Amino acid sequence: MKKVVLASSSPRRIELLKQFGIKFDIVPSNVDEIIDPDLPPEKNAMNLAKKKAEEVFRRLGESAKDSLIISADTIVFIEGTILGKPSNEEEAFYMLKKISAKRHTVFTGVCIIDDSCRQILVDFEKSYVYIKQMSDEEILRYIKTGEPFDKAGAYAIQGFGSLIVEKVEGCFYNVVGLPLYKLNTMLQKLGYDLMKGEL
Template identity: 75%
Template sequence: MRRVILASSSPRRIELLKQFGIKFEIIPSNVDESINQSLSVEENVIQLAKKKAQEVFIKLGEDSKQSLIIAADTVVYVEGIILGKPSNEDEAFWMLRKISGKWHTVYTGVCVIDGPSERILVEYEKSNVYIKQMSDEDILRYISTKEPFDKAGAYAIQGFGSLIVERIEGCFYNVVGLPLYRLNIMLQKLGYDLMKGEL
């Protein structure tokens, strides 16, 4: 019996996978998600997604041979700077001010490890997002919702953050944290298909 593992405790990623009626387990990775500004944004998300999946693969031991592991890592890229999750209110304020009134790019690296075939696939998706011009008061009001603190770039497109997102180009679910179209392409390469409920 194959075990499907989501290597994340992100409520957004959990909800996105649940909508397909898939039975899966949640085993979060404990990988350090620190951003390496000396690497490209693509390298950052690909490396972190792969590290997360591999850590859970090792954690499973013998069970890894019958497991399909899905991991993802999301960051925001603006004006040459990679933004992860803010660790406090000051960081959240700085990030939101940084992306206010301009376009930024959201990158998500996705790694799928197929235990039975021992294949590892790693890809990334990117989307462009325009955040409305916000006053300091707007930013503080948004921070007071507590929504920014576990989100790359300090906002959630599907929550109160939807009120500050003016435009988006590309995959919406990528901005949420799990690009479903990209994920399914990867799964199809391994012989699975979310559309057919094959996982």
């Protein structure tokens, strides 16, 4: 069985991959998630995903031989602005206020490095998310749950954040942080399939 490495410490991505019964190592990348304002959001997401996978591959050195490294990066985009992860309550409030009562776009870049065939695949998924209109009181109450931190756009669709999301157009798992259909499509190009429960 091939050695699989998830270049992420995201609990959401870990749980999504675990459900297929795949054994994998978790090696978070040390890449600074710096956004290039001159690039479109999908390009930023793909670039960051690729940088994460490459950094982990280099760091693993000889132990990365013949391994399969999977990485992802999720970006929230609204009205020409990329929203990253809030570092404090003020940033979280600003982001939630900005997405309130509007549709925004979620991009997730995915990168797979297959060392056994010396291939690197990079792609992205896009979904539209509609957020309900929130009062300042509702926003503050949501922030107090602690959920907005370490989440692009300051919300988590699978937690308390599910109560503020009216609907999603496109891949739901993309909004969670790992677009499973896109990931499996990429894996199939390399000769693998999550449906088989092993890589």
